[in-house]
Amino acid sequence: MTAPAAGQFCLRLLRRQLLLAVRRPVEIGNPLLFFAMVVALFPLGLGPAPGTLAGFASGVLWITALLSNLLTSDAVFRSDFEDGSLEQLLLAPQPLFLSVLAYIGAHWLTTGLLLALVSPVFALMLNLSTAALGALVASLLIGTALLSLIGGIGASLTVGLKRGGMLISLLILPLYMPVLIFGSAAVQAAVSGLPAGPYLAILGAMLCLAIALAPLAMAAGLRISIDA
Amino acid sequence: MWPIFHKLGSPPWLYAIAGSILRWLLPITLLALVTGAVWGLLFTQPERIQGNSYRIIYIHVPAAVVALAGYYVMALAGAVSLIWRMKMADVAMKAAAPVGAAFTFIALFTGAIWGKPTWGTWWVWDARITSMLILFFLYLGVVALYEAFDNKEAASKACAVLSLVGMVNIPIIYKSVDWWYALHQGATIKFTGESSIDSSMMYPLLLMIGAFYALFTCCLLLNMRVEILQRESRTQWVKKLATKAGRP
Amino acid sequence: MPSSPTGAPLLAARSLCLERGGRQLFRNLSFDILAGQLWQIEGSNGAGKTSLMRILCGLSRYGYEGSVERHVPFLYLGHQSAVKALLTPRENLAFHVSGEGQYGNEQIESALAEVGLYGYEDVASHTLSAGQHRRVNLARLLLSDTSLWLLDEPFTAIDTAGVDALQALLASHVAAGGAVVMTSHQALEVACDVHVLNLGAGATV
Amino acid sequence: MYFDSLQAALEMQGHGMFVWPAYSVTIAVIALLVITPLLRRRKVLRQLEAQARRAQGAPAGRAGGER
Numbered sequence: 209m210t211a212p213a214a215g216q217f218c219l220r221l222l223r224r225q226l227l228l229a230v231r232r233p234v235e236i237g238n239p240l241l242f243f244a245m246v247v248a249l250f251p252l253g254l255g256p257a258p259g260t261l262a263g264f265a266s267g268v269l270w271i272t273a274l275l276s277n278l279l280t281s282d283a284v285f286r287s288d289f290e291d292g293s294l295e296q297l298l299l300a301p302q303p304l305f306l307s308v309l310a311y312i313g314a315h316w317l318t319t320g321l322l323l324a325l326v327s328p329v330f331a332l333m334l335n336l337s338t339a340a341l342g343a344l345v346a347s348l349l350i351g352t353a354l355l356s357l358i359g360g361i362g363a364s365l366t367v368g369l370k371r372g373g374m375l376i377s378l379l380i381l382p383l384y385m386p387v388l389i390f391g392s393a394a395v396q397a398a399v400s401g402l403p404a405g406p407y408l409a410i411l412g413a414m415l416c417l418a419i420a421l422a423p424l425a426m427a428a429g430l431r432i433s434i435d436a
Numbered sequence: 437m438w439p440i441f442h443k444l445g446s447p448p449w450l451y452a453i454a455g456s457i458l459r460w461l462l463p464i465t466l467l468a469l470v471t472g473a474v475w476g477l478l479f480t481q482p483e484r485i486q487g488n489s490y491r492i493i494y495i496h497v498p499a500a501v502v503a504l505a506g507y508y509v510m511a512l513a514g515a516v517s518l519i520w521r522m523k524m525a526d527v528a529m530k531a532a533a534p535v536g537a538a539f540t541f542i543a544l545f546t547g548a549i550w551g552k553p554t555w556g557t558w559w560v561w562d563a564r565i566t567s568m569l570i571l572f573f574l575y576l577g578v579v580a581l582y583e584a585f586d587n588k589e590a591a592s593k594a595c596a597v598l599s600l601v602g603m604v605n606i607p608i609i610y611k612s613v614d615w616w617y618a619l620h621q622g623a624t625i626k627f628t629g630e631s632s633i634d635s636s637m638m639y640p641l642l643l644m645i646g647a648f649y650a651l652f653t654c655c656l657l658l659n660m661r662v663e664i665l666q667r668e669s670r671t672q673w674v675k676k677l678a679t680k681a682g683r684p
Numbered sequence: 685m686p687s688s689p690t691g692a693p694l695l696a697a698r699s700l701c702l703e704r705g706g707r708q709l710f711r712n713l714s715f716d717i718l719a720g721q722l723w724q725i726e727g728s729n730g731a732g733k734t735s736l737m738r739i740l741c742g743l744s745r746y747g748y749e750g751s752v753e754r755h756v757p758f759l760y761l762g763h764q765s766a767v768k769a770l771l772t773p774r775e776n777l778a779f780h781v782s783g784e785g786q787y788g789n790e791q792i793e794s795a796l797a798e799v800g801l802y803g804y805e806d807v808a809s810h811t812l813s814a815g816q817h818r819r820v821n822l823a824r825l826l827l828s829d830t831s832l833w834l835l836d837e838p839f840t841a842i843d844t845a846g847v848d849a850l851q852a853l854l855a856s857h858v859a860a861g862g863a864v865v866m867t868s869h870q871a872l873e874v875a876c877d878v879h880v881l882n883l884g885a886g887a888t889v
Numbered sequence: 890m891y892f893d894s895l896q897a898a899l900e901m902q903g904h905g906m907f908v909w910p911a912y913s914v915t916i917a918v919i920a921l922l923v924i925t926p927l928l929r930r931r932k933v934l935r936q937l938e939a940q941a942r943r944a945q946g947a948p949a950g951r952a953g954g955e956r
Contacts, residue, residue, distance in 0.1 A: 365581060365597065375580055382574050385612070386605070390615075425597055425601050428597045
């Protein structure tokens with residue numbers, strides 16, 4: 209029986225990851241709960257006045273989405289590393305950088321996508337003007353995919369380390385900053401009535417670059433972590 | 437592989453050549469640093485608008501320039517060690533990280549101090565200073581990742597990957613911070629713009645930039661020599677070197 | 685005893701040297717694995733058996749001198765059982781990450797039955813014992829048709845009946861023209877002759 | 890020299906308290922950057938020398954990797 213083609217193998221991996229995620233539905237809720245709680249912190253910290261909150265809303269929503277993505281990025285490869293499946297993945301004949309895309313795709317579907325769809329609720333809580341909701345969801349859809357890809361690089365480098373949790377944030381937060389800049393800029397543009405298109409276009413360009421280059425770095429990172 | 441590239445790979449040869457370069461480069465660098473600093477501090481005219489506080493430019497701009505160049509040196513050394521598996525390239529990358537971080541710290545510290553008389557606040561979110569801060573985090577990330585691995589061979593490979601990822605991201609970070617700065621601040625003056633200073637102030641600046649590049653090279657070579665000794669501590673030539681270690 | 689198998693080696697190792705923590709584990713170790721051979725790598729704990737296996741299968745690529753060429757697809761069973769606790773044995777084999785092949789349900793069921801897991805196909809793996817996890821992993825030997833098997837301590841946590849069945853499986857695989865390289869502390873009672881590679885003395889065969 | 894006295898040079902019309910600390914911190918960091926590798930090198934060499942002496946002096950049985 210010949211080994212499945214790379215694309216088919218990727219789809220099989222994606223189904224496997226989604227099946228694993230569905231087996232623990234509560235864990236899918238964790239990033240969303242984190243998002244809700246941190247968004248609720250800001251009115252407590254900055255005062256409930258709708259005016260001030262509206263001013264901060266785009267930044268707060270984006271920073272919270274970024275942090276919840278960071279939290280879940282660490283676990284993308286860790287469970288497979290612990291029970292030895294990651295070693296088998298490295299030995300698979302299919303190209304590793306495509307298989308890794310399946311892991312990141314599953315991670316995005318279970319965290320980023322849901323976050324983007326849920327974010328309008330929290331935007332209204334922070335009194336974000338309704339005109340900006342569309343831009344918010346669009347920028348989060350593209351942005352969280354980008355964050356998952358970059359987070360995957362950090363995860364692949366720290367998967368072998370016992371105390372990799374804190375380290376991953378130091379490694380990849382600097383790489384998250386351009387995404388935050390253009391993501392919240394898109395929402396702010398929509399708030400002040402300007403077109404959010406150009407910022408979303410730049411986010412899209414970054415996403416394409418990340419889809420092309422991040423898997424290579426992740427594959428190299430995994431091979432190094434497994435070899436250590 | 438042409439011989440010079442191959443020779444670069446052998447530790448004792450590299451250790452010796454680094455030592456001989458340092459013997460003449462280090463004194464010259466220190467001399468250039470002193471003359472440049474004294475020239476910039478005491479002999480040039482104060483700037484029309486900022487007065488004497490602009491004299492900090494003679495250490496802020498060179499440090500910033502070399503800090504950025506240092507990251508590229510580190511990333512390229514990492515690439516060479518990953519692609520051609522040269523141990524000495526690992527040593528160069530490992531040695532470059534702390535030196536680059538130190539230069540970035542100098543640039544940040546002097547930039548912050550310069551902000552006080554010019555803008556009235558200790559920390560100003562100017563585009564260049566913010567990019568420099570992110571570069572500092574990138575350096576710390578590489579140093580922290582290296583320390584997190586027990587197996588130092590894997591550590592340097594992982595750091596090579598991280599510094600390459602960082603190198604790809606630096607232009608993106610710098611452009612997006614510039615865009616962010618223009619987006620939010622509008623066209624306020626950029627106090628680190630080089631164009632406005634006239635020629636009498638430019639010469640000491642060029643001298644200091646050259647001196648800082650030479651200083652980076654010296655520190656890199658110094659750190660590499662120590663790193664080579666530690667990594668090759670079980671080889672014969674290091675033992676021989678250690679036994680007649682009477683000389684400095 | 686089949687005549688000494690000629691033809692291209694399935695795996696060629698050339699002058700492997702590995703040094704760990706100041707100790708020379710092995711030095712210029714060279715050997716060829718030919719079809720129809722069963723190799724057993726012996727050595728005391730810490731002699732570098734697992735390290736050698738990881739070098740042979742390509743998991744560790746740095747930190748050693750010498751070269752390893754693998755000319756055929758191979759199957760590596762490591763220390764860990766690579767079984768996801770959240771999935772059932774059937775799902776573990778159907779969605780296996782080693783990317784060997786797409787197995788139908790009957791194949792998986794017959795393989796699981798043969799390794800003594802009949803009736804456990806759809807039980808969540810976290811309720812199974814460690815030994816049963818390893819048997820799910822061993823079921824992959826029955827499913828895959830790769831000729832070269834690299835097995836790291838395949839007998840751990842397997843009961844005596846399982847060990848005998850596994851030894852019979854190895855013998856039949858080797859007789860059918862496959863090749864097996866395995867590490868184990870137990871002496872093998874197998875129908876075919878065993879090439880022993882002892883790492884303790886660092887000798888080459 | 891632009892300043893006519895040492896005192897004027899120290900004050901720099903009020904900006905001295907920013908320029909001089911900046912330079913002194915820079916000099917301190919540069920000194921650190923140059924001196925620590927030299928000290929580390931001497932320490933490593935001394936360690937190796939001691940190790941070599943122990944290895945020669947020790948009887949054959951106990952020789953071998955110290956670490």
